[in-house]
Amino acid sequence: MSVVGFATALSTRAADPIVPLIATGLATDPKSVALLSTAFAVPFALVQPVLGPVADVIGKTRLMIICLVILVATMVAGAMAPNYEVLLASRILGGMATGGIFPAALAAVGDLVPVAGRQVALGRYLSLVITGNLAGVAVAGLVGDLFGWRAVFATIAGCGVVALVSAFFGLRNVKRIETGPLDLSAVSANYRAILTHPRAKFCYAAVFVEGLAVFGVFPFVALLLLAAGEGRASIAGLVLAGISFGGIIYSIAVRSLLVRFQSSHLMLAGGTTAAIGLFIASLQPPWPVQVGAFLVLGFGFYTMHGGIQVQATELSSAARGAAVSLHSLFFFLGHAAGPVLYGIGFATIGATATLSIGAAAVLGVGLMTWRFLGEGPSS
Numbered sequence: 406m407s408v409v410g411f412a413t414a415l416s417t418r419a420a421d422p423i424v425p426l427i428a429t430g431l432a433t434d435p436k437s438v439a440l441l442s443t444a445f446a447v448p449f450a451l452v453q454p455v456l457g458p459v460a461d462v463i464g465k466t467r468l469m470i471i472c473l474v475i476l477v478a479t480m481v482a483g484a485m486a487p488n489y490e491v492l493l494a495s496r497i498l499g500g501m502a503t504g505g506i507f508p509a510a511l512a513a514v515g516d517l518v519p520v521a522g523r524q525v526a527l528g529r530y531l532s533l534v535i536t537g538n539l540a541g542v543a544v545a546g547l548v549g550d551l552f553g554w555r556a557v558f559a560t561i562a563g564c565g566v567v568a569l570v571s572a573f574f575g576l577r578n579v580k581r582i583e584t585g586p587l588d589l590s591a592v593s594a595n596y597r598a599i600l601t602h603p604r605a606k607f608c609y610a611a612v613f614v615e616g617l618a619v620f621g622v623f624p625f626v627a628l629l630l631l632a633a634g635e636g637r638a639s640i641a642g643l644v645l646a647g648i649s650f651g652g653i654i655y656s657i658a659v660r661s662l663l664v665r666f667q668s669s670h671l672m673l674a675g676g677t678t679a680a681i682g683l684f685i686a687s688l689q690p691p692w693p694v695q696v697g698a699f700l701v702l703g704f705g706f707y708t709m710h711g712g713i714q715v716q717a718t719e720l721s722s723a724a725r726g727a728a729v730s731l732h733s734l735f736f737f738l739g740h741a742a743g744p745v746l747y748g749i750g751f752a753t754i755g756a757t758a759t760l761s762i763g764a765a766a767v768l769g770v771g772l773m774t775w776r777f778l779g780e781g782p783s784s
């Protein structure tokens with residue numbers, strides 16, 4: 406599952422550091438190209454209410470493999486896109502396919518690992534996924550500078566093929582929880598039960614704001630660096646990779662952190678740390694300092710997000726795929742809204758004020774999760 410997650414993560418942020426290259430290559434406004442991130446995130450979010458129950462019925466790993474095949478095809482289409490409209494369509498379909506991979510993997514971990522060890526297990530899974538995000542932005546910038554933006558999508562498609570071979574052999578015998586055929590009345594009842602769970606509103610509100618405030622800024626990093634005189638896509642990729650470096654540090658440290666601190670305290674500390682990193686970035690320091698700021702942002706974000714993920718997997722044990730899909734729905738709705746709101750903020754009140762508001766929002770999430778999700782998972 407981690408290998409599939411790695412290959413999928415490569416595609417998620419791949420367009421962000423090469424926005425200026427795509428805009429030049431396809432003679433398109435850079436601000437329109439920046440919205441490729443929203444074009445990926447919105448379909449990811451919108452398919453969740455459908456794919457969550459499907460994962461519960463046909464099997465979570467089976468859905469992952471089907472969606473990975475579709476994702477590879479969209480990356481090939483993106484590499485060959487003759488115009489912006491075709492590239493946009495490929496990212497929309499890619500977002501839909503990715504929507505059947507990450508949530509299904511999280512739900513599968515929830516099925517296979519008892520809650521006491523689940524945050525560590527999720528941390529291990531996330532370590533390769535985060536590495537994929539890291540490699541996606543870093544390699545995209547480097548490959549884009551050396552070979553052009555089309556080579557970025559072709560390279561990621563090749564990695565997806567390798568992951569497919571791995572999944573064919575590695576996921577064939579994963580135990581599947583039998584749930585019976587798809588029953589629309591049962592699906593509706595499951596969603597009502599999940600949404601009326603006392604912790605649901607805090608889990609889903611938290612990840613929505615996380616997605617908006619943290620990931621919404623990503624498509625603009627290359628443009629902000631370009632405005633400051635740094636036009637290399639590889640540098641934009643390195644700055645964006647800082648958040649993944651922070652996530653890797655979290656995945657290594659999570660077991661030790663959980664021994665020493667309560668999950669609620671980690672969520673508060675993570676939100677505070679992420680807010681500090683985003684505030685430093687708001688000051689628009691030289692790019693080496695921005696790498697450090699995004700590393701701090703990444704460590705804080707994943708420290709907070711890991712605790713929220715465990716809560717989401719325990720909202721329903723009978724329909725865990727649906728519960729985690731709603732988690733992803735709200736998270737990626739935040740992804741989708743973020744670039745739009747950040748774009749408005751940058752155009753009206755400037756980058757420093759806009760990013761400072763984002764930092765305050767992340768701090769607010771840390772405080773909310775500490776206050777309302779602080780007693781451990783409850784089902």
